[in-house]
Amino acid sequence: MIVVRIPDDAAALACGADAVAEAFAAAGCSVERLSSWGMHWLEPLVEIDGTGWGPVTAADVPTILDGTSSKCIGPIAAHPFLARQQRLTFARAGRTRPLSLEDYVATGGWTALTRARSLPPEQIIAEVTGSGLRGRGGAGFPAGIKWQTVAGAAGARKFIVANADEGDSGTFADRMVLEGDPFALIEGMAIAAQAVGAGRGYIYVRSEYPHAIAKLNVTIALSAQIIAPFEIELRIGAGSYVCGEETALLNSIEGKRGEVRAKPPLPAIQGLFACPTVVNNVLTLAAVAHILQPGGAELYAGIGIGKSRGTMPTQLAGNIKHGGLFEAPFGVTLRELIYDIGGGTASGRPVKAVQVGGPLGAYIHPDQFDLPFDYEAFSAADALIGHGGIVVFDDRADMQKMARFAFDFCAAESCGKCTPCRIGSVRGGELLSRVNEPEARAALGDLLEALQFGSLCALGGFTPYPVRSAMTHWPEDFA
Protein backbone atom coordinates (compact mmCIF):
# COMPACT_ATOMS: atom_id res chain seq x y z
CA MET A 1 0.00 0.00 0.00
CA ILE A 2 1.24 3.50 -0.77
CA VAL A 3 2.11 5.47 2.36
CA VAL A 4 1.33 9.16 2.02
CA ARG A 5 2.73 11.56 4.58
CA ILE A 6 0.89 14.83 5.17
CA PRO A 7 1.60 17.42 7.88
CA ASP A 8 -0.94 18.06 10.62
CA ASP A 9 0.61 21.40 11.58
CA ALA A 10 -1.87 24.28 11.86
CA ALA A 11 -0.38 26.05 8.81
CA ALA A 12 -0.99 22.92 6.71
CA LEU A 13 -4.46 22.44 8.18
CA ALA A 14 -5.35 26.06 7.45
CA CYS A 15 -4.34 25.45 3.84
CA GLY A 16 -6.59 22.40 3.55
CA ALA A 17 -4.40 19.43 4.60
CA ASP A 18 -7.30 17.46 6.09
CA ALA A 19 -9.23 17.43 2.83
CA VAL A 20 -6.12 16.22 1.01
CA ALA A 21 -5.57 13.49 3.60
CA GLU A 22 -9.17 12.33 3.19
CA ALA A 23 -8.81 12.23 -0.58
CA PHE A 24 -5.68 10.05 -0.38
CA ALA A 25 -7.37 7.74 2.12
CA ALA A 26 -10.39 7.47 -0.19
CA ALA A 27 -8.02 6.54 -3.03
CA GLY A 28 -6.83 3.59 -0.95
CA CYS A 29 -3.59 5.03 0.40
CA SER A 30 -2.32 4.74 3.95
CA VAL A 31 -2.03 8.26 5.34
CA GLU A 32 0.43 9.27 8.05
CA ARG A 33 0.28 12.69 9.68
CA LEU A 34 3.65 14.26 10.39
CA SER A 35 5.05 17.59 11.47
CA SER A 36 5.59 20.29 8.85
CA TRP A 37 8.85 20.77 7.00
CA GLY A 38 8.32 24.49 7.37
CA MET A 39 8.04 25.25 3.64
CA HIS A 40 4.72 26.95 4.08
CA TRP A 41 4.23 28.21 0.54
CA LEU A 42 4.06 24.53 -0.47
CA GLU A 43 1.48 23.54 2.18
CA PRO A 44 -0.20 21.19 2.12
CA LEU A 45 3.03 19.42 1.21
CA VAL A 46 2.53 15.75 0.47
CA GLU A 47 5.33 13.17 0.66
CA ILE A 48 5.51 9.72 -0.85
CA ASP A 49 8.82 7.84 -0.42
CA GLY A 50 10.76 11.07 0.12
CA THR A 51 9.36 12.83 -2.94
CA GLY A 52 7.19 15.89 -2.41
CA TRP A 53 4.24 17.61 -4.04
CA GLY A 54 2.84 20.96 -3.11
CA PRO A 55 0.73 22.93 -2.64
CA VAL A 56 -1.72 20.06 -3.02
CA THR A 57 -5.51 20.10 -3.20
CA ALA A 58 -7.82 17.10 -3.15
CA ALA A 59 -8.17 17.48 -6.93
CA ASP A 60 -4.45 16.77 -7.38
CA VAL A 61 -4.65 13.30 -5.82
CA PRO A 62 -5.25 11.27 -9.02
CA THR A 63 -2.39 12.92 -10.93
CA ILE A 64 0.00 12.54 -7.99
CA LEU A 65 -0.81 8.84 -7.79
CA ASP A 66 -0.40 8.26 -11.54
CA GLY A 67 2.81 10.28 -11.65
CA THR A 68 1.65 13.06 -13.95
CA SER A 69 1.22 15.87 -11.44
CA SER A 70 3.00 19.11 -12.27
CA LYS A 71 3.28 19.93 -8.56
CA CYS A 72 6.18 17.56 -7.91
CA ILE A 73 9.13 19.26 -6.19
CA GLY A 74 11.41 16.22 -6.26
CA PRO A 75 13.14 14.83 -3.17
CA ILE A 76 12.02 17.04 -0.28
CA ALA A 77 15.19 16.86 1.81
CA ALA A 78 17.24 18.08 -1.17
CA HIS A 79 15.04 21.13 -1.76
CA PRO A 80 17.26 24.24 -1.77
CA PHE A 81 15.20 25.84 1.02
CA LEU A 82 16.05 22.91 3.29
CA ALA A 83 19.51 22.11 1.93
CA ARG A 84 20.72 25.58 2.97
CA GLN A 85 19.63 25.11 6.57
CA GLN A 86 21.36 23.57 9.54
CA ARG A 87 18.53 22.24 11.61
CA LEU A 88 19.22 21.39 15.23
CA THR A 89 16.10 22.57 17.06
CA PHE A 90 14.02 21.58 14.04
CA ALA A 91 15.91 18.40 13.15
CA ARG A 92 12.69 16.37 13.30
CA ALA A 93 10.53 18.83 11.34
CA GLY A 94 8.69 16.99 8.57
CA ARG A 95 10.22 13.66 9.56
CA THR A 96 8.31 12.39 12.59
CA ARG A 97 4.78 11.91 13.88
CA PRO A 98 4.52 14.60 16.57
CA LEU A 99 2.80 12.47 19.21
CA SER A 100 4.71 9.24 18.53
CA LEU A 101 7.05 8.34 21.36
CA GLU A 102 8.40 5.62 19.08
CA ASP A 103 9.40 8.19 16.44
CA TYR A 104 10.86 10.42 19.11
CA VAL A 105 13.05 7.67 20.53
CA ALA A 106 14.09 6.52 17.04
CA THR A 107 15.41 10.03 16.33
CA GLY A 108 17.50 10.31 19.49
CA GLY A 109 14.77 11.47 21.84
CA TRP A 110 15.48 11.31 25.58
CA THR A 111 19.22 10.64 25.07
CA ALA A 112 19.98 14.16 26.32
CA LEU A 113 17.79 13.70 29.40
CA THR A 114 19.29 10.29 30.16
CA ARG A 115 22.75 11.77 29.85
CA ALA A 116 21.83 14.81 31.97
CA ARG A 117 20.58 12.52 34.72
CA SER A 118 23.98 10.87 34.86
CA LEU A 119 25.76 14.22 35.25
CA PRO A 120 26.16 16.43 38.32
CA PRO A 121 23.91 19.52 37.99
CA GLU A 122 26.93 21.83 37.75
CA GLN A 123 28.07 19.91 34.69
CA ILE A 124 24.69 20.31 32.96
CA ILE A 125 24.77 24.03 33.61
CA ALA A 126 28.39 24.25 32.47
CA GLU A 127 27.47 22.61 29.16
CA VAL A 128 24.52 24.95 28.60
CA THR A 129 26.74 27.93 29.44
CA GLY A 130 29.53 26.58 27.26
CA SER A 131 27.19 26.14 24.30
CA GLY A 132 26.63 29.90 24.29
CA LEU A 133 22.85 29.40 24.18
CA ARG A 134 20.97 32.65 24.74
CA GLY A 135 17.29 33.09 25.49
CA ARG A 136 15.34 32.84 22.24
CA GLY A 137 12.31 34.70 23.55
CA GLY A 138 13.84 38.02 22.63
CA ALA A 139 16.06 39.23 25.44
CA GLY A 140 18.98 37.01 24.46
CA PHE A 141 20.09 36.46 28.05
CA PRO A 142 22.58 33.57 28.46
CA ALA A 143 20.52 30.54 29.45
CA GLY A 144 23.29 28.93 31.51
CA ILE A 145 23.70 32.02 33.70
CA LYS A 146 19.97 32.08 34.41
CA TRP A 147 20.04 28.40 35.35
CA GLN A 148 23.09 28.97 37.55
CA THR A 149 21.24 31.70 39.44
CA VAL A 150 18.21 29.46 40.06
CA ALA A 151 20.41 26.53 41.04
CA GLY A 152 22.21 28.70 43.58
CA ALA A 153 19.08 30.38 44.94
CA ALA A 154 17.63 29.20 48.23
CA GLY A 155 14.09 27.88 48.03
CA ALA A 156 12.07 24.95 49.29
CA ARG A 157 10.47 24.71 45.85
CA LYS A 158 11.74 25.68 42.40
CA PHE A 159 9.93 25.85 39.09
CA ILE A 160 10.58 25.56 35.36
CA VAL A 161 8.27 27.67 33.24
CA ALA A 162 8.14 27.32 29.47
CA ASN A 163 7.01 30.53 27.85
CA ALA A 164 4.84 29.39 24.93
CA ASP A 165 2.89 32.64 24.76
CA GLU A 166 4.10 33.36 21.25
CA GLY A 167 2.20 36.55 20.54
CA ASP A 168 4.53 38.38 18.15
CA SER A 169 3.13 38.75 14.68
CA GLY A 170 5.45 37.09 12.20
CA THR A 171 6.50 34.31 14.57
CA PHE A 172 5.40 30.69 14.56
CA ALA A 173 8.51 28.73 15.54
CA ASP A 174 7.21 27.99 19.03
CA ARG A 175 3.95 26.81 17.53
CA MET A 176 5.86 24.50 15.20
CA VAL A 177 7.76 22.96 18.13
CA LEU A 178 4.58 22.61 20.21
CA GLU A 179 2.70 20.99 17.35
CA GLY A 180 5.55 19.23 15.59
CA ASP A 181 8.09 18.15 18.21
CA PRO A 182 6.44 18.63 21.60
CA PHE A 183 8.50 15.93 23.36
CA ALA A 184 11.62 18.05 22.72
CA LEU A 185 10.13 20.82 24.86
CA ILE A 186 9.29 18.32 27.61
CA GLU A 187 12.81 16.93 27.45
CA GLY A 188 14.36 20.40 27.64
CA MET A 189 12.22 21.25 30.66
CA ALA A 190 13.14 18.00 32.40
CA ILE A 191 16.84 18.72 31.81
CA ALA A 192 16.41 22.22 33.23
CA ALA A 193 14.64 20.73 36.25
CA GLN A 194 17.50 18.31 36.76
CA ALA A 195 20.03 21.14 36.55
CA VAL A 196 18.39 23.53 39.02
CA GLY A 197 16.57 21.08 41.29
CA ALA A 198 13.00 21.91 40.28
CA GLY A 199 10.13 19.53 40.98
CA ARG A 200 7.42 21.11 38.90
CA GLY A 201 7.07 22.85 35.58
CA TYR A 202 4.44 24.84 33.75
CA ILE A 203 3.91 25.37 30.05
CA TYR A 204 2.04 28.62 29.47
CA VAL A 205 0.56 28.53 25.97
CA ARG A 206 -1.66 31.12 24.32
CA SER A 207 -5.33 30.36 23.74
CA GLU A 208 -4.94 31.32 20.08
CA TYR A 209 -3.13 27.99 19.51
CA PRO A 210 -5.88 25.33 19.87
CA HIS A 211 -3.92 22.66 17.97
CA ALA A 212 -0.85 23.15 20.12
CA ILE A 213 -2.97 22.91 23.28
CA ALA A 214 -4.53 19.63 22.14
CA LYS A 215 -1.16 18.12 21.35
CA LEU A 216 0.46 19.33 24.58
CA ASN A 217 -2.26 17.67 26.64
CA VAL A 218 -1.46 14.34 24.98
CA THR A 219 2.30 14.90 25.15
CA ILE A 220 2.28 15.66 28.88
CA ALA A 221 0.26 12.51 29.61
CA LEU A 222 2.50 10.32 27.41
CA SER A 223 5.74 11.57 28.91
CA ALA A 224 4.69 11.76 32.58
CA GLN A 225 6.37 8.46 33.49
CA ILE A 226 9.55 9.30 31.61
CA ILE A 227 10.17 12.63 33.31
CA ALA A 228 8.92 11.59 36.78
CA PRO A 229 9.27 12.68 39.52
CA PHE A 230 9.31 16.00 37.63
CA GLU A 231 5.75 17.07 36.78
CA ILE A 232 4.47 19.42 34.11
CA GLU A 233 1.17 21.27 34.04
CA LEU A 234 -0.30 23.06 31.05
CA ARG A 235 -1.71 26.54 31.52
CA ILE A 236 -3.71 28.36 28.88
CA GLY A 237 -3.43 32.11 28.35
CA ALA A 238 -6.48 34.26 27.88
CA GLY A 239 -5.77 36.55 24.96
CA SER A 240 -3.33 38.96 26.58
CA TYR A 241 -0.22 39.83 24.55
CA VAL A 242 1.68 41.23 27.53
CA CYS A 243 1.53 37.83 29.27
CA GLY A 244 4.42 36.85 26.99
CA GLU A 245 6.51 39.10 29.25
CA GLU A 246 7.92 36.74 31.85
CA THR A 247 6.75 38.45 35.04
CA ALA A 248 3.26 39.07 33.64
CA LEU A 249 3.20 35.41 32.66
CA LEU A 250 4.07 34.36 36.20
CA ASN A 251 1.28 36.54 37.58
CA SER A 252 -1.10 34.96 35.11
CA ILE A 253 -0.18 31.43 36.24
CA GLU A 254 -0.71 32.55 39.81
CA GLY A 255 -4.25 33.59 38.87
CA LYS A 256 -3.70 37.32 38.81
CA ARG A 257 -4.05 40.08 36.25
CA GLY A 258 -1.25 39.77 33.72
CA GLU A 259 0.52 42.83 35.02
CA VAL A 260 4.26 43.20 34.78
CA ARG A 261 6.31 43.07 37.97
CA ALA A 262 9.15 45.42 38.73
CA LYS A 263 12.57 43.79 38.60
CA PRO A 264 14.42 43.11 40.89
CA PRO A 265 13.67 40.67 42.31
CA LEU A 266 14.50 38.60 39.26
CA PRO A 267 12.24 35.60 38.62
CA ALA A 268 15.36 33.46 39.03
CA ILE A 269 15.41 34.51 42.69
CA GLN A 270 11.72 35.17 43.35
CA GLY A 271 9.55 33.97 40.51
CA LEU A 272 6.47 31.77 40.49
CA PHE A 273 4.74 31.71 43.89
CA ALA A 274 7.78 33.70 45.10
CA CYS A 275 10.09 30.70 44.47
CA PRO A 276 13.24 30.57 42.31
CA THR A 277 12.04 30.01 38.75
CA VAL A 278 13.59 29.37 35.36
CA VAL A 279 11.48 31.07 32.69
CA ASN A 280 12.68 30.07 29.24
CA ASN A 281 11.20 30.35 25.79
CA VAL A 282 10.09 27.18 23.97
CA LEU A 283 12.96 27.43 21.47
CA THR A 284 15.53 27.80 24.26
CA LEU A 285 14.32 24.67 26.02
CA ALA A 286 13.99 22.71 22.78
CA ALA A 287 17.59 23.67 21.91
CA VAL A 288 18.72 22.25 25.27
CA ALA A 289 17.41 18.85 24.20
CA HIS A 290 20.01 19.02 21.43
CA ILE A 291 22.81 20.66 23.42
CA LEU A 292 22.88 18.00 26.15
CA GLN A 293 23.44 15.22 23.62
CA PRO A 294 27.05 13.95 23.50
CA GLY A 295 29.10 16.66 21.78
CA GLY A 296 26.02 18.86 21.44
CA ALA A 297 27.39 21.82 23.37
CA GLU A 298 30.64 21.88 21.37
CA LEU A 299 28.75 21.71 18.09
CA TYR A 300 26.47 24.54 19.19
CA ALA A 301 29.30 26.74 20.41
CA GLY A 302 31.24 26.06 17.21
CA ILE A 303 28.75 27.75 14.91
CA GLY A 304 27.38 31.27 14.81
CA ILE A 305 28.95 34.71 14.91
CA GLY A 306 30.39 36.82 17.73
CA LYS A 307 28.48 36.28 20.94
CA SER A 308 25.51 34.79 19.09
CA ARG A 309 26.28 31.07 19.09
CA GLY A 310 24.42 28.17 17.58
CA THR A 311 21.46 28.38 15.27
CA MET A 312 18.51 30.76 15.10
CA PRO A 313 15.20 29.49 13.79
CA THR A 314 14.06 32.49 11.76
CA GLN A 315 10.52 32.78 10.51
CA LEU A 316 9.95 34.23 7.06
CA ALA A 317 6.52 35.80 7.09
CA GLY A 318 4.28 38.46 5.66
CA ASN A 319 4.56 39.36 2.00
CA ILE A 320 7.27 36.86 1.09
CA LYS A 321 7.29 34.36 -1.73
CA HIS A 322 8.84 31.45 0.15
CA GLY A 323 7.57 31.85 3.69
CA GLY A 324 8.36 29.38 6.42
CA LEU A 325 10.86 28.21 8.99
CA PHE A 326 14.54 28.74 8.25
CA GLU A 327 17.02 27.55 10.87
CA ALA A 328 20.66 28.43 10.29
CA PRO A 329 23.69 29.49 12.31
CA PHE A 330 23.69 33.15 13.35
CA GLY A 331 25.38 35.43 10.84
CA VAL A 332 23.10 35.00 7.84
CA THR A 333 22.18 38.43 6.45
CA LEU A 334 18.71 39.83 5.96
CA ARG A 335 19.46 40.11 2.24
CA GLU A 336 20.10 36.38 1.98
CA LEU A 337 17.02 35.57 4.03
CA ILE A 338 14.66 37.84 2.14
CA TYR A 339 15.88 37.48 -1.44
CA ASP A 340 17.99 34.33 -1.85
CA ILE A 341 15.97 32.16 0.47
CA GLY A 342 12.63 33.93 0.66
CA GLY A 343 12.49 34.79 -3.04
CA GLY A 344 11.43 38.41 -2.45
CA THR A 345 7.82 39.46 -2.06
CA ALA A 346 4.86 37.20 -2.75
CA SER A 347 3.22 40.05 -4.63
CA GLY A 348 6.25 40.43 -6.92
CA ARG A 349 6.56 44.10 -6.01
CA PRO A 350 9.70 45.68 -4.52
CA VAL A 351 10.41 45.19 -0.82
CA LYS A 352 9.81 48.41 1.07
CA ALA A 353 10.45 47.36 4.66
CA VAL A 354 10.84 44.38 6.91
CA GLN A 355 9.92 44.26 10.56
CA VAL A 356 12.12 41.95 12.57
CA GLY A 357 11.25 40.85 16.09
CA GLY A 358 7.50 41.25 16.25
CA PRO A 359 5.30 44.31 16.88
CA LEU A 360 8.03 45.87 19.03
CA GLY A 361 10.79 45.36 16.47
CA ALA A 362 12.25 48.04 14.24
CA TYR A 363 11.27 48.45 10.60
CA ILE A 364 14.39 47.84 8.59
CA HIS A 365 15.07 49.61 5.29
CA PRO A 366 16.46 47.69 2.28
CA ASP A 367 19.64 49.81 2.63
CA GLN A 368 20.34 47.92 5.87
CA PHE A 369 19.80 44.44 4.47
CA ASP A 370 23.47 43.51 4.89
CA LEU A 371 22.80 43.35 8.62
CA PRO A 372 23.82 39.90 9.88
CA PHE A 373 21.54 37.99 12.21
CA ASP A 374 23.42 38.66 15.43
CA TYR A 375 22.09 40.06 18.71
CA GLU A 376 24.85 42.68 18.95
CA ALA A 377 24.72 43.80 15.30
CA PHE A 378 20.96 44.32 15.50
CA SER A 379 21.28 46.15 18.78
CA ALA A 380 23.92 48.46 17.29
CA ALA A 381 21.51 49.26 14.44
CA ASP A 382 18.72 50.18 16.92
CA ALA A 383 16.86 47.01 16.04
CA LEU A 384 16.16 43.72 17.72
CA ILE A 385 16.13 40.08 16.74
CA GLY A 386 13.40 39.32 19.21
CA HIS A 387 11.94 35.91 18.54
CA GLY A 388 13.31 35.80 14.99
CA GLY A 389 10.18 36.73 13.06
CA ILE A 390 10.74 38.59 9.79
CA VAL A 391 7.71 40.30 8.28
CA VAL A 392 8.16 41.58 4.73
CA PHE A 393 6.18 44.53 3.34
CA ASP A 394 6.03 45.59 -0.30
CA ASP A 395 6.03 49.16 -1.65
CA ARG A 396 2.34 49.64 -0.90
CA ALA A 397 2.98 49.78 2.86
CA ASP A 398 2.29 53.16 4.45
CA MET A 399 4.88 53.50 7.20
CA GLN A 400 2.95 56.19 9.03
CA LYS A 401 0.06 53.75 9.30
CA MET A 402 2.42 51.07 10.59
CA ALA A 403 3.82 53.48 13.19
CA ARG A 404 0.29 54.35 14.21
CA PHE A 405 -0.51 50.66 14.48
CA ALA A 406 2.45 50.19 16.84
CA PHE A 407 0.97 52.79 19.22
CA ASP A 408 -2.55 51.39 18.90
CA PHE A 409 -1.30 47.88 19.60
CA CYS A 410 0.64 49.08 22.63
CA ALA A 411 -2.46 50.92 23.90
CA ALA A 412 -4.68 47.88 23.39
CA GLU A 413 -2.30 45.44 25.04
CA SER A 414 -0.76 47.60 27.77
CA CYS A 415 -1.25 45.99 31.17
CA GLY A 416 -1.77 49.46 32.63
CA LYS A 417 0.71 49.13 35.42
CA CYS A 418 3.20 51.79 34.36
CA THR A 419 2.26 55.27 33.23
CA PRO A 420 4.55 55.69 30.20
CA CYS A 421 3.04 52.69 28.47
CA ARG A 422 -0.58 53.13 29.60
CA ILE A 423 -0.84 56.81 28.73
CA GLY A 424 2.10 57.31 26.38
CA SER A 425 0.77 54.81 23.86
CA VAL A 426 -2.49 56.76 23.52
CA ARG A 427 -0.83 60.19 23.45
CA GLY A 428 1.72 58.89 20.97
CA GLY A 429 -1.02 57.95 18.53
CA GLU A 430 -2.56 61.40 18.89
CA LEU A 431 0.75 63.17 18.32
CA LEU A 432 1.44 61.02 15.28
CA SER A 433 -1.73 62.27 13.61
CA ARG A 434 -0.37 65.83 13.98
CA VAL A 435 3.19 64.91 13.06
CA ASN A 436 3.45 67.72 10.53
CA GLU A 437 3.30 70.33 13.27
CA PRO A 438 6.84 71.02 14.57
CA GLU A 439 5.58 71.22 18.15
CA ALA A 440 3.86 67.85 17.94
CA ARG A 441 6.93 66.27 16.35
CA ALA A 442 9.17 67.56 19.14
CA ALA A 443 6.73 66.32 21.78
CA LEU A 444 6.64 62.95 20.05
CA GLY A 445 10.42 62.71 20.32
CA ASP A 446 10.23 63.37 24.05
CA LEU A 447 7.41 60.91 24.47
CA LEU A 448 9.34 58.15 22.71
CA GLU A 449 12.24 58.74 25.05
CA ALA A 450 9.94 58.54 28.09
CA LEU A 451 8.45 55.31 26.76
CA GLN A 452 11.80 53.75 26.00
CA PHE A 453 13.48 54.54 29.31
CA GLY A 454 10.52 54.86 31.66
CA SER A 455 8.47 51.74 30.94
CA LEU A 456 8.55 48.71 33.19
CA CYS A 457 8.79 46.16 30.39
CA ALA A 458 9.49 45.70 26.70
CA LEU A 459 5.94 46.51 25.57
CA GLY A 460 6.25 50.20 26.35
CA GLY A 461 10.04 50.16 26.25
CA PHE A 462 10.32 48.83 22.70
CA THR A 463 7.29 50.44 21.04
CA PRO A 464 9.57 53.37 20.11
CA TYR A 465 11.57 51.01 17.85
CA PRO A 466 8.95 50.53 15.13
CA VAL A 467 7.80 54.16 15.43
CA ARG A 468 11.23 55.78 15.33
CA SER A 469 12.59 53.50 12.61
CA ALA A 470 9.58 54.20 10.41
CA MET A 471 10.02 57.96 10.87
CA THR A 472 13.78 57.83 10.30
CA HIS A 473 13.91 55.64 7.20
CA TRP A 474 10.71 56.67 5.41
CA PRO A 475 10.39 60.41 6.16
CA GLU A 476 8.37 60.79 2.95
CA ASP A 477 5.51 58.86 4.58
CA PHE A 478 5.40 61.40 7.40
CA ALA A 479 5.52 64.53 5.22
Add this chain to the structure above:
Amino acid sequence: MTREEHLATIFAAHRGREGALLPILHDIQHVFGCVDAAAERAIAHELNLSRAEVHGVVSFYHDFTAQPDPRPCVELCRAEACQARGVEALVAAAEGAAGTRINLKTVYCLGLCSVGPAARRGDTVHARLDEAALVKLVRSA
Protein backbone atom coordinates in the same frame (compact mmCIF):
# COMPACT_ATOMS: atom_id res chain seq x y z
CA MET B 1 -27.29 20.28 35.47
CA THR B 2 -28.28 23.49 37.18
CA ARG B 3 -26.04 26.48 37.14
CA GLU B 4 -24.96 25.80 40.73
CA GLU B 5 -24.15 22.18 39.90
CA HIS B 6 -22.06 23.26 36.92
CA LEU B 7 -20.12 25.67 39.11
CA ALA B 8 -19.67 23.05 41.84
CA THR B 9 -18.31 20.57 39.28
CA ILE B 10 -15.85 23.12 37.94
CA PHE B 11 -14.69 24.14 41.40
CA ALA B 12 -14.25 20.51 42.44
CA ALA B 13 -12.10 19.82 39.38
CA HIS B 14 -9.65 22.57 40.36
CA ARG B 15 -9.67 22.24 44.15
CA GLY B 16 -6.14 22.09 45.54
CA ARG B 17 -4.63 23.50 42.36
CA GLU B 18 -2.25 26.38 42.99
CA GLY B 19 -3.23 29.51 41.07
CA ALA B 20 -6.54 27.99 39.97
CA LEU B 21 -8.28 31.20 38.96
CA LEU B 22 -7.52 31.22 35.24
CA PRO B 23 -8.33 27.53 34.67
CA ILE B 24 -11.62 28.09 36.54
CA LEU B 25 -12.43 31.17 34.47
CA HIS B 26 -11.73 29.28 31.23
CA ASP B 27 -14.10 26.50 32.27
CA ILE B 28 -16.84 28.93 33.29
CA GLN B 29 -16.47 30.96 30.09
CA HIS B 30 -16.65 27.70 28.13
CA VAL B 31 -19.76 26.36 29.88
CA PHE B 32 -21.75 29.58 30.33
CA GLY B 33 -20.39 31.66 27.48
CA CYS B 34 -19.39 34.40 29.91
CA VAL B 35 -18.22 35.13 33.44
CA ASP B 36 -20.97 37.29 34.90
CA ALA B 37 -21.30 39.02 38.27
CA ALA B 38 -22.97 36.01 39.89
CA ALA B 39 -20.16 33.73 38.74
CA GLU B 40 -17.59 36.21 40.04
CA ARG B 41 -19.23 36.11 43.47
CA ALA B 42 -19.21 32.31 43.51
CA ILE B 43 -15.54 32.19 42.46
CA ALA B 44 -14.59 34.77 45.10
CA HIS B 45 -16.27 32.62 47.73
CA GLU B 46 -14.61 29.43 46.47
CA LEU B 47 -11.09 30.85 46.31
CA ASN B 48 -11.39 33.12 49.35
CA LEU B 49 -10.75 36.23 47.28
CA SER B 50 -12.56 39.53 47.21
CA ARG B 51 -14.99 40.00 44.35
CA ALA B 52 -12.93 42.99 43.25
CA GLU B 53 -9.89 40.76 42.84
CA VAL B 54 -11.83 38.29 40.72
CA HIS B 55 -13.42 41.06 38.64
CA GLY B 56 -10.00 42.63 38.12
CA VAL B 57 -8.76 39.41 36.56
CA VAL B 58 -11.91 38.76 34.50
CA SER B 59 -11.85 42.24 33.03
CA PHE B 60 -8.11 42.11 32.29
CA TYR B 61 -8.18 39.24 29.80
CA HIS B 62 -9.74 39.48 26.34
CA ASP B 63 -10.99 35.87 26.47
CA PHE B 64 -13.40 36.47 29.36
CA THR B 65 -16.61 38.38 28.78
CA ALA B 66 -19.22 39.73 31.18
CA GLN B 67 -22.13 38.89 28.89
CA PRO B 68 -22.70 35.91 26.63
CA ASP B 69 -22.69 36.47 22.87
CA PRO B 70 -24.58 33.56 21.32
CA ARG B 71 -23.70 34.61 17.78
CA PRO B 72 -21.25 32.50 15.78
CA CYS B 73 -17.77 33.97 16.04
CA VAL B 74 -15.12 34.41 13.37
CA GLU B 75 -11.75 35.75 14.44
CA LEU B 76 -9.81 37.59 11.76
CA CYS B 77 -6.11 38.24 12.23
CA ARG B 78 -5.16 41.86 11.59
CA ALA B 79 -1.61 41.83 12.94
CA GLU B 80 1.37 43.08 10.93
CA ALA B 81 2.09 39.93 8.92
CA CYS B 82 -1.51 39.56 7.79
CA GLN B 83 -1.57 43.32 7.06
CA ALA B 84 1.49 42.81 4.85
CA ARG B 85 -0.49 40.14 3.02
CA GLY B 86 -3.43 42.45 2.44
CA VAL B 87 -5.97 41.69 5.18
CA GLU B 88 -7.03 45.32 5.58
CA ALA B 89 -8.49 45.34 2.06
CA LEU B 90 -10.77 42.45 3.05
CA VAL B 91 -12.17 43.91 6.25
CA ALA B 92 -15.04 45.89 4.74
CA ALA B 93 -16.33 42.87 2.82
CA ALA B 94 -16.04 40.65 5.89
CA GLU B 95 -17.91 43.17 8.01
CA GLY B 96 -20.59 43.40 5.34
CA ALA B 97 -20.97 39.63 5.27
CA ALA B 98 -21.04 39.44 9.06
CA GLY B 99 -23.70 42.09 9.54
CA THR B 100 -25.18 41.75 13.01
CA ARG B 101 -25.61 37.96 12.74
CA ILE B 102 -21.93 37.07 13.13
CA ASN B 103 -19.51 38.23 15.80
CA LEU B 104 -16.51 39.20 13.66
CA LYS B 105 -13.60 39.69 16.04
CA THR B 106 -10.11 40.98 15.46
CA VAL B 107 -7.22 38.90 16.81
CA TYR B 108 -3.56 39.70 16.79
CA CYS B 109 -1.79 36.70 15.40
CA LEU B 110 -2.81 33.10 14.92
CA GLY B 111 0.75 32.00 14.13
CA LEU B 112 -0.07 31.60 10.43
CA CYS B 113 2.06 34.56 9.41
CA SER B 114 3.55 32.96 6.30
CA VAL B 115 0.18 31.98 4.81
CA GLY B 116 -2.10 34.89 5.77
CA PRO B 117 -4.59 36.45 5.69
CA ALA B 118 -5.78 34.02 8.32
CA ALA B 119 -8.92 33.50 10.36
CA ARG B 120 -10.19 31.15 13.02
CA ARG B 121 -13.64 29.69 13.53
CA GLY B 122 -13.77 27.61 16.70
CA ASP B 123 -10.84 25.24 16.54
CA THR B 124 -10.49 25.32 12.76
CA VAL B 125 -8.11 27.71 11.08
CA HIS B 126 -8.18 29.10 7.55
CA ALA B 127 -5.37 30.67 5.57
CA ARG B 128 -4.62 32.29 2.18
CA LEU B 129 -7.97 34.04 2.41
CA ASP B 130 -9.01 36.30 -0.41
CA GLU B 131 -12.21 38.30 -0.33
CA ALA B 132 -14.37 35.51 -1.74
CA ALA B 133 -13.00 32.87 0.64
CA LEU B 134 -13.33 35.13 3.68
CA VAL B 135 -16.89 36.16 2.81
CA LYS B 136 -17.78 32.51 2.30
CA LEU B 137 -16.24 31.60 5.67
CA VAL B 138 -18.14 34.36 7.45
CA ARG B 139 -21.44 33.54 5.74
CA SER B 140 -21.17 29.85 6.58
CA ALA B 141 -20.33 30.50 10.23
